[in-house]
Amino acid sequence: MSEYTPLSELGEFGLIKLINEKIELRNTSTIKGIGDDAAVLEPQSKQIVVSTDMLLEGVHFDLTFCPLKHLGYKAVAVNVSDIAAMNATPTQITVNVALGARYTVEAVEELYEGIRLACENYKVDLVGGDTTSSHAGLVISVTAIGEIGKGEAVLRSGARVNDLVCVTGDLGAAYMGLQVLEREKQAFMANPDMQPELEGKQYIVGRQLRPEARMDVIYELRELDIKPTAMIDISDGLASELMHICSQSGVGATVYKDNLPADSQMLETAVEFNLDPITCIMNGGEDYELLFTIPLADYDKVKNHPDITVIGNITEASSGVNLANKHGQAFPLHAQGWKHF
């Protein structure tokens, strides 16, 4: 006797009911959540920001090593990260999920448990969405909405010459975690009796499987009375994001190799995998840290902040976007990003 319930037993309306009855609404701007043709929101006199992202099985995640609960959490976190990168406060999300008939009710509940946990942590309300079937893999599409005072939004285009370039947290770990997970998957496929070797890799694997949006830093910057001049979240890798800021702001930048924040587990694992840690940091992606620029005058406010590292400065556009070593030699950056097609 199986302890799992096939989705077909519950049906679409049953599934919707199951998901909805556990939803809590936290924001006063949510007038009407799930249950009608659309949600009704009241942002008062604020501006709102809207961002959306879609994750597909086999492209953005691998269910062999990604637990559904983490996946649900991540799908919300990466969208909240975009709201953070606007300097806004996330308030609502909608979630569309497509899944195959082979999924059990328990699996869907696990996915939504992760979604709900992220909603709780980021204080956002799940106000809408669609659950449908997929003949292929699992697909999750999330749209996040946030609020912001008029004129408070931070775009990618506001960086000015002499601004400082800052990043939060450390970089490259999510990419390195993926390398570990893929190695263990290969080992498991060669020998299904093998247990995954994740000893000493928990941090980097966690960075890959369950990234956090840096809303904590957004709130702290407000407390420090710092308004970044430009900001972006690091989903495709530092190099690519820095080039977005520079091209949209019409400036150049120099970042310093020795200033790039890295975790020791990431560095050790890079050596183990024979990978250049700087390449992992610059092009790894999926760290969901924030890259932002601040006026030079704000240096004292951030210099001792444990979660913020000043990695370089904004220059004239004619200088280009460069990575400099400790001898002052600068090498032009190339954005690799992800080659989707």
Added chain:
Amino acid sequence: MSEYTPLSELGEFGLIKLINEKIELRNTSTIKGIGDDAAVLEPQSKQIVVSTDMLLEGVHFDLTFCPLKHLGYKAVAVNVSDIAAMNATPTQITVNVALGARYTVEAVEELYEGIRLACENYKVDLVGGDTTSSHAGLVISVTAIGEIGKGEAVLRSGARVNDLVCVTGDLGAAYMGLQVLEREKQAFMANPDMQPELEGKQYIVGRQLRPEARMDVIYELRELDIKPTAMIDISDGLASELMHICSQSGVGATVYKDNLPADSQMLETAVEFNLDPITCIMNGGEDYELLFTIPLADYDKVKNHPDITVIGNITEASSGVNLANKHGQAFPLHAQGWKHF
């Protein structure tokens, strides 16, 4: 030499650029569209409504007979239809698209041409989205945002005893169009030299491939100074939607077989396919017409309206939800909806 360009030649950033450079913004509430981590909107002191829907190849559409331009149009229209069903005015959409490497740049342009055309017709701004790869079929996820004055939203829960039950347009045609398209697909697969037989089926096939959101009726109801007491759009079939209104409003309803609006092409084709036209009307789905209730006192305002048909009335909950024939016999309705899993 092929006249088509593979997506790989353009790359992700090239594709984004190609899509973005053709976008026009029309709404003053759109402060910043595509090009940053999130769009920035300013709904002034209005409430906003948000709705989202995802369409998957092989589940919601079949590219054998659905042109990409129509598909793009439909993906927007079905979301605008949800905004209409709230009595709101659509203002912005975001669109996530996942597609396989086999797609050409020309195919993607065709899809976005349909999306742009719908944006133009419904006066909405495309303000965000994501284009990514898919190992399976094409996936389109759209989120629509609309504006509405405080207290003007029409929910599913407002129907009152003695209200009139109204629908727009005619019903069952989209479902019948799908039957025709599937028959022609079977014939084509059996004999690829066959040309599809769509003579005399243009209306019903068009209803399936390119539905319209009834924003026209929303604007007309405002002009007639009618505020529906409850409203929903008909995506899953009249029976299912009527039962949503009744259960959420805590009422019953009786609709009359003889009052149900049907197009003659739909009726003829139903006979041809040996299908009961009433079943097609009640459970066919995908018509994207509006089902709404109005106070009895508004009857004179709608009775001669060419696009609105009064099909029944709201009763006490204890009477149930019924379909009545001309002899006054009433049969309880069963919502079939779509069995997704």
